[in-house]
Amino acid sequence: MKKVAYYKGCLASLSAKELDTSTQALAPKVGLELVELEAVTCCGAGDIHEAEPDYYLHLNARILAYAEATGADTLLTICNVCTLNLRQANWQLKNDDALRERISTNLQRVGVPPYSGGVEVRHLLWEIAEGDGYELLKAAAHKGLKGLKVAPFYGCQILRPSKILGFEDPDRPWSLERIIEACGGEPIDYPAKIKCCGFPIIQAREETALGELIQPIEQATEAGADAMVTPCPLCHLSLDAWQSKLRAATGKDFRMPILHLSQLVGVAAGLEESELKFKRHVVSVKPVLEKLEV
Amino acid sequence: MSHQLAPAPGSTTIEVSLKIWRYDADTGEKELKRYDVEAPDWVTLLDVLDIIKDRQDGTLAYRKSCRMMICGSCGMRMDGAAVLACKTRMWDIAQSGHVPVISPMGNLPVIKDLVVDMGPFWNKIRAVKPWLEPGYDEVAEKERIVSQQQMNVIQKEALCIMCGCCVSECNSMESDPEFLGPAALAKGMRFVGDVRDQTAVERLNDLNSEHGIWDCTRCYFCNERCPKGVDPRDAIAKLGAESVKQGIDHDMGAKHAKWFVHSAKTTGWLRETELVPKTQGIVSAIKQTKFALDLARHGKVPPPFPPHVADRVQESRALYNLVKEQGRDGALGIVQGEHALGRIEFTEEAGMKSSDPEIQPGVEPPHPEE
Numbered sequence: 001m002k003k004v005a006y007y008k009g010c011l012a013s014l015s016a017k018e019l020d021t022s023t024q025a026l027a028p029k030v031g032l033e034l035v036e037l038e039a040v041t042c043c044g045a046g047d048i049h050e051a052e053p054d055y056y057l058h059l060n061a062r063i064l065a066y067a068e069a070t071g072a073d074t075l076l077t078i079c080n081v082c083t084l085n086l087r088q089a090n091w092q093l094k095n096d097d098a099l100r101e102r103i104s105t106n107l108q109r110v111g112v113p114p115y116s117g118g119v120e121v122r123h124l125l126w127e128i129a130e131g132d133g134y135e136l137l138k139a140a141a142h143k144g145l146k147g148l149k150v151a152p153f154y155g156c157q158i159l160r161p162s163k164i165l166g167f168e169d170p171d172r173p174w175s176l177e178r179i180i181e182a183c184g185g186e187p188i189d190y191p192a193k194i195k196c197c198g199f200p201i202i203q204a205r206e207e208t209a210l211g212e213l214i215q216p217i218e219q220a221t222e223a224g225a226d227a228m229v230t231p232c233p234l235c236h237l238s239l240d241a242w243q244s245k246l247r248a249a250t251g252k253d254f255r256m257p258i259l260h261l262s263q264l265v266g267v268a269a270g271l272e273e274s275e276l277k278f279k280r281h282v283v284s285v286k287p288v289l290e291k292l293e294v
Numbered sequence: 295m296s297h298q299l300a301p302a303p304g305s306t307t308i309e310v311s312l313k314i315w316r317y318d319a320d321t322g323e324k325e326l327k328r329y330d331v332e333a334p335d336w337v338t339l340l341d342v343l344d345i346i347k348d349r350q351d352g353t354l355a356y357r358k359s360c361r362m363m364i365c366g367s368c369g370m371r372m373d374g375a376a377v378l379a380c381k382t383r384m385w386d387i388a389q390s391g392h393v394p395v396i397s398p399m400g401n402l403p404v405i406k407d408l409v410v411d412m413g414p415f416w417n418k419i420r421a422v423k424p425w426l427e428p429g430y431d432e433v434a435e436k437e438r439i440v441s442q443q444q445m446n447v448i449q450k451e452a453l454c455i456m457c458g459c460c461v462s463e464c465n466s467m468e469s470d471p472e473f474l475g476p477a478a479l480a481k482g483m484r485f486v487g488d489v490r491d492q493t494a495v496e497r498l499n500d501l502n503s504e505h506g507i508w509d510c511t512r513c514y515f516c517n518e519r520c521p522k523g524v525d526p527r528d529a530i531a532k533l534g535a536e537s538v539k540q541g542i543d544h545d546m547g548a549k550h551a552k553w554f555v556h557s558a559k560t561t562g563w564l565r566e567t568e569l570v571p572k573t574q575g576i577v578s579a580i581k582q583t584k585f586a587l588d589l590a591r592h593g594k595v596p597p598p599f600p601p602h603v604a605d606r607v608q609e610s611r612a613l614y615n616l617v618k619e620q621g622r623d624g625a626l627g628i629v630q631g632e633h634a635l636g637r638i639e640f641t642e643e644a645g646m647k648s649s650d651p652e653i654q655p656g657v658e659p660p661h662p663e664e
Contacts (some may be wrong), residue, residue: 010564014596015589039605041562046512047554050534053627054620058613059558084514088631095634106620110612156465160514161525163635170518171375191374196465196513203573204508204546211469212511241589280593 002132004076005067005119006034007086010042011233012078018277019233022262023078023124025275029140030133030265035070037063043085045234046157046200060089061103065115075121078262080232084157086121087164093117123158125231125261126167129175137182141268144184146292150264151188151220151228152176155235156196170194176229179261183268190219199238206245213238214246217254227257227288229264236260241282257285267292308335310342310388314354315397319405328393333384339396340368340379343408356408363521366457370408371397376462378521399462401471414471415458418478422501426485429492444489447629451484451529453522460516460526472505476516476526479507483529486536487625498537507533508547528632532625539624546573559614562604567595 006027012020027034040063042048048056063086067075077083093100094117104114127133159170168175173194177187197216198209217239220228230236240258247254259267263276267289278285311330317323331345340358347354359365361380368379372394387394402410445452460476467473474482482501486494501507507530516526534551537543543552550573557565570586571579579586589595596602604610617623622630 010566013563013602014566015594017593039609041558041604041607041610042554042564044554044558045564046531047551048558049628050531051538051548051551052555052614052617052623053531053535053625054622054630055555055558055614055617055627057627057631058617059610062610062613088635092631092634096631099630099634106613106616109616110609111606112609112613156513156515161517161527171373196511198465198469198511200512201466201509201547203570204550205466205470208466208470208473208509209511212465237594241592241594244588245585282589282592282594 001028001033002031002074002127003033003035003070003072004074004122004127005070005072006036006076007040007043007063007067007082008036009077009079009082009233010045011237016233016236016260016280018280019078019236019260019262021275021277022260022266022271025271026140026262026266026269029136029269030128031136032076032127032133034076035072037066037070040066043082045081046085049085049088056085057089057092058103058106060086061093061100061115062107062112064090064093064119064121065104065107065113067119068115069113073118073120074127075119076127077121077123078231079234080123080155080157081234083121083123084164090117090119090121091164123167123231125158125175125179128265129178134178134182137179137265141183141265143268143270143292145180145264145268146184148185148288148291149188149224149226150180150185150259151190151216151223151225152180152193153197153216153220153228153230153235153239154194155230155232156194158231159194176231176261179265180229183265185264185268188220188223188225190216190223190225192216192219197235197238198242199234202238202242209238210242210245210249213242214250217243217246217256218252221254221256225256226291227259227264227285229259229261231261233260243283255283255287257281257283257288259285259288267294305335307332308337308385308388310337310384311393312339312342312346313393313395314346314407315395316354316407317398317404318407319403326395335385337384338380339370339372339377339382339384342384343379343396354408355406364455366455369399369457369459369462371399371462376400376459376519378457378459381521399458401461401464401467401475402458410458412458415456415461415477418474419456419481421474422478422482422485423493423497424481424485426488426491427493428490438490440489446632447489447625448484448487450524450632451480451487454480454484454524454526455522456481457521459519459521460524463515463519465513465515466509466511470505470509473509474501474503474506476510476530479510479533480524480526480529483532483625486533494536495540495542498533498540498542501533502537502542502545502548506545507537508545508550528628532628535627536624549573555614559611560607561601562607562610563602565598565601567598 044056128137162170180187192215198212202209357367359367398404553572
């Protein structure tokens with residue numbers, strides 16, 4: 001078992017609780033021992049970076065400090081936006097001694113442990129797409145996906161900017177496809193899989209956001225996907241919950257089930273509905289479950 | 295004697311193949327055409343296009359000028375990703391046997407082959423008033439010295455060569471063609487952050503328009519594609535931070551961002567259910583009631599009471615107060631991180647010194663009287 005500090009972020013605590021429960025249930029099967037961080041806050045979701053960037057850096061340094069205090073060398077994330085925000089802050093803190101010293105001093109002044117730069121921020125996707133995690137995943141996915149056609153949707157902030165994320169080629173990513181195949185599914189290819197779902201501006205600029213959201217939904221539907229899978233709960237929320245607005249805007253009857261990464265692998269690994277919580281989805285997952293005879 | 299690219303002494307030649315989208319706006323004809331050439335092993339994509347035009351097909355249209363990554367003329371797409379043709383070496387691609395598809399940049403109308411109409415691009419650059427407004431007309435009697443630290447605030451933005459690679463893949467602009475976009479907004483920051491400019495607040499008000507900074511969807515394609523390290527998305531974030539600092543927060547995007555700050559210092563976690571009314575206002579939020587009820591049926595609208603409060607949340611509140619005292623608000627909060635981020639690109643392997651440079655981006659600019 002690899003001990004990791006587990007940072008679930010806002011959405012998995014709130015509207016996407018199914019992401020948290022499925023991740024917690026899946027973790028031991030892929031060799032991860034989760035040490036959940038309790039005294040942490042939101043990473044700022046890019047918004048605090050844009051409104052109060054110095055505060056953003058401090059909040060993320062605080063999360064990193066509490067992760068380091070667990071003794072784990074990995075901070076596990078399950079959200080693209082958390083991953084970018086934390087990795088960006090971590091790069092800055094690790095590679096600029098003066099900056100880290102100032103912020104670490106500030107942390108200690110308010111009672112937070114210092115941060116020495118000893119943590120690596122990694123998304124669950126990366127943990128199970130290669131190495132031991134991948135080998136365990138293959139063994140765990142015994143129930144399989146029975147050839148289910150799955151459209152991978154990466155979202156933006158696990159790919160770009162690649163100088164901060166850096167796990168895979170941002171234009172030709174492979175990790176989700178590899179996992180879908182390992183679970184016995186068939187990955188569907190389509191151009192918008194690396195594009196934006198529109199979520200960051202879905203409230204302030206809904207029309208612009210929907211113009212982005214329609215691309216992956218439409219392309220995956222036309223490519224014959226049974227479901228889409230995403231490593232990001234924000235992408236999940238726009239793809240799943242805002243699909244009804246796409247229906248209203250276009251008159252097309254989109255009914256694409258959207259799975260969190262941990263749910264897709266979880267189904268293949270035989271997790272229970274109480275852990276997967278598909279009932280919390282807006283677009284019904286029933287057609288997928290019927291196909292898999294779950 | 296025909297114009298030939300001679301191999302450098304000791305170098306060899308390689309076979310390079312391209313598939314190029316040929317297009318003529320006058321006739322509407324479109325064709326993906328393959329070209330195979332023999333070229334010196336050091337060629338760039340631009341060199342290969344030159345060879346094709348010179349030896350095989352004089353009708354091929356593309357823009358070029360300096361051939362050394364400074365004029366910004368030769369932006370185009372290779373396998374769907376915007377690149378400067380003169381910066382793109384072909385050796386690895388040719389060796390792999392892959393035949394890349396070359397097409398014009400996105401988000402701009404195509405005139406012929408790889409040539410796009412840059413008109414909409416320049417209109418947006420013009421809209422951000424890309425000139426200095428120093429607040430005086432007459433030449434001063436002595437020089438007004440600007441420190442390096444002060445210029446570091448806009449160092450990255452000043453690198454822009456206006457090639458359009460960022461605009462090509464801007465996801466927001468695909469959906470809203472009127473979005474000012476990454477190049478114009480980075481140019482806007484280049485003047486907002488210039489200590490000599492006296493119109494920062496006026497500029498920020500303009501950039502907080504409907505198609506301004508809060509239209510950015512944070513897809514980060516611009517940072518990924520920029521061949522000069524401008525990082526336009528970071529420039530847009532700097533503009534957001536400067537706007538909030540100046541109290542320019544009428545846009546829903548600014549209200550949305552400020553609610554995250556408020557959430558972090560009150561409960562620690564995002565106060566998700568209150569985000570919609572706090573962003574859009576009560577009236578708009580009520581119009582969304584049917585949509586919200588549908589979401590609520592699936593547990594997507596967590597009850598705001600009792601709030602989900604993080605352990606030791608008083609620390610994040612205390613941190614906020616401390617940060618405000620230290621005065622690195624606005625764009626400086628982002629600029630201070632650029633020194634470290636720069637190291638990702640300029641590693642020791644690339645031959646750069648690992649010791650601290652004399653110039654420290656992020657160090658607060660000294661006050662003029664000091």
